Structures are given as C-alpha cells and as structure tokens.
Amino acid sequence: MKMSFRWYGTGNDSIKLSEIKQIPGVTEIVWALHSKQPGEVWTVEEIKKVKDELDEYGFGMAVVESVNVHDDIKTAGPGRDKYIENYKETLRNLSQFGVKVVCYNFMPVFDWTRTDLFHPLPDGSTALYYEKDKIKQDPEEMAEYILSETKGYTMPGWEPERMAHLKELFKVYEPVDKETLWDNLKYFLEELMPVCHETGIKMAIHPDDPPWDIFGLPRLLVDAESVDRFLKMVDDPYNCLTLCSGSLGSNPKNNVADIVRKHVDRIAFAHIRNVKHFPNGDFSETSHRDCDGDVGILDIIKAYHDGGFDGYIRPDHGRHIWGEKCRPGYGLYDRALGIMYILGVWDMLDKLKK
Ligand code: CS2
Numbered sequence: 001m002k003m004s005f006r007w008y009g010t011g012n013d014s015i016k017l018s019e020i021k022q023i024p025g026v027t028e029i030v031w032a033l034h035s036k037q038p039g040e041v042w043t044v045e046e047i048k049k050v051k052d053e054l055d056e057y058g059f060g061m062a063v064v065e066s067v068n069v070h071d072d073i074k075t076a077g078p079g080r081d082k083y084i085e086n087y088k089e090t091l092r093n094l095s096q097f098g099v100k101v102v103c104y105n106f107m108p109v110f111d112w113t114r115t116d117l118f119h120p121l122p123d124g125s126t127a128l129y130y131e132k133d134k135i136k137q138d139p140e141e142m143a144e145y146i147l148s149e150t151k152g153y154t155m156p157g158w159e160p161e162r163m164a165h166l167k168e169l170f171k172v173y174e175p176v177d178k179e180t181l182w183d184n185l186k187y188f189l190e191e192l193m194p195v196c197h198e199t200g201i202k203m204a205i206h207p208d209d210p211p212w213d214i215f216g217l218p219r220l221l222v223d224a225e226s227v228d229r230f231l232k233m234v235d236d237p238y239n240c241l242t243l244c245s246g247s248l249g250s251n252p253k254n255n256v257a258d259i260v261r262k263h264v265d266r267i268a269f270a271h272i273r274n275v276k277h278f279p280n281g282d283f284s285e286t287s288h289r290d291c292d293g294d295v296g297i298l299d300i301i302k303a304y305h306d307g308g309f310d311g312y313i314r315p316d317h318g319r320h321i322w323g324e325k326c327r328p329g330y331g332l333y334d335r336a337l338g339i340m341y342i343l344g345v346w347d348m349l350d351k352l353k354k
C-alpha cells in the first residue's frame, strides 16, 4: 500500500508541500492541473512544472485526481471523439512523468454534492453534511451555495464556468437516461483501453457521491451490483476503481468491505472516508476513526490488508479542526490524523501477520 495525500497545487491550496512532508508515511502526492477545463489537453510543459515542485520534496506523482471528462463524452455530444482524442493525448503526456493511475468520475453535471460544507459537529469541529430535504432545492441555488462557500478555491466538478451555463447543461443531459450513460461510459473506456495498455496507466473511476440519483440526473456507480456491472462491462485490468468508502458508504445498505474483498485486484486507488448515517437519510462526514462513523473503516482496512493491496491509498475528506481555514474537506490536520489512524491499523495488521 502506498500512502498519498491530495494537494491542489501552489497558490490553490492552503497547505504547503513542506507541511505534507512532515506527515509520516506519505510518499505520493495526488495532484491535478486544476486550471484546466474538462476536455483540454494537459501539456508536457505544464506537467513538468508540477514534477519539478514535487521532486524538491521527494514526492512521487503517480496518481492524478482527476482528469475530468467533458460533458460531450458523457452525453455523446458533437465533440465526443475530439475530446476522447484529447484525453488520450493527456494520458500519453502523463505517462512520461511516471503517472500510473488516473482517477475520474462519470457523474452528470455535478461532482460530489453536499448541503452544508461547514456543519458543526458536537466536538466543535465542522464537516461536510448532507441534508436530504435541502437537496430538493433548485440546482442553480445549490450551485450558488457551493460557489459562495468555496470562493477563492477551485472545486472540481463545480467550475464557475460550467455552473454559469447550468440550464443549458441540464438540457444537454435531458435525453441521457441511465442506460445511455452506461453506453457512453463503455464507449469512452473501450476507446481508452489500448492507450492504457500502451502507457501503463490505469483508469480508476470514482463512484457517485452521494450514491443515488439527484436533481433527476442518473448516477451509475452506486452499489455492489453497479460496481460488478462496471468491471464486467469493460473487463480489462486497466479498467479499475477508485474505491471511495465514504461515497458508497453514504448508503447504509452498501457494505464497502465486501466490495473491497471481491474486487481488490481491480482497485487502483483507495479513498478512506468515514460517514455517520442518521435515521432520516441525512449523513455527516466524520473523523476517520471507526467508531465515529458507520462505514466500517476497520473492516475496510482489514479487507485491503488481507487482499494484499499494493495500490495507492489516501485519506479522503477530513473535518475542519483547530480553526484551520482550508478548502472544504481538504484541511491538513484532520487528514493527517486520518493517515496516522490508517497507518496505525495497517502496521498492526502487518505485525500480527508475522
Ligand atoms: C473526491 C471526489 O473530494 C471528493 O469527494 O473524492 O470529488 C473526486 O475527486 C472526484 O469525484 C473524482 O473525479
């Protein structure tokens, strides 16, 4: 298992590489060119600049999160083939710098959705929160809320440029039902697989967050059955998962550890996030400690360990603690605590095995 930490880049993150360097065990930075719009080619020069920064601290850059997928690819729009060609070019450029895993998602219109980005927890910290009744509001209001809370930071999936055309975007998705979206995902991956073999890069889809339809938009990767379907649909060792325990685990019916046990060989990238469920269907993100949430963090880590997982792993969203001012879900302190928790469990499992 290779421990990583997501970093949004110089000038775009409250956290410095020198600070990440002091978290025990982190060898890889999960990065992206956040100024790029979906569909644009990432050039060798741009990638090299990040490499030079990471080299200074001895960090690897094997995982990109994310190379975002253009809406024309998701909807089979007029630019689909052009944007797929651009994606291939980006993969080829990334492979020159040791990139091994590209995380992406196939969520229509929005990436992850929460109704409160700084919800107070009983311990005085704040965390991302999902209140079922609030989600019924108009998507434009939702986008306005998210953008007002994240001012100054780019939020992948909530790019202001895209949000400014939300009505048009919803129109483009109107004819795209769930089966069409599956077809479009298959088309995209079948196009990419030869380039993945050529470059050695695994495509690792992130599940839908939350794992159910919202705003009338279809969502694909939501439970064990859909994960099975996805892996069978393009049955190729380079067609992989970013298994996000918090995204799938937001639905109390999903047993994430079972999914890990079944598919550990196809998980290229593990996100460890904990979530607490409320009986009315709301949920709150929590610390990574098993008993603070309901996703079964210990079972999940054990499932990776038992399966001999040697892919990349990172703590996903953390709480905002100790007054830290940071990007929602992506502060330094709670994610560093999360890493120590994950490594503590992992080291003990190693020791017990000897
Ligand atoms: C991430 C996702 O912040 C998060 O919740 O886990 O937004 C993830 O980066 C994307 O869905 C991957 O494309």
Ligand code: MN
Residues within 6 Å of the ligand: 206, 244, 245, 247, 271, 273, 316
């Ligand atoms: Mn995640």
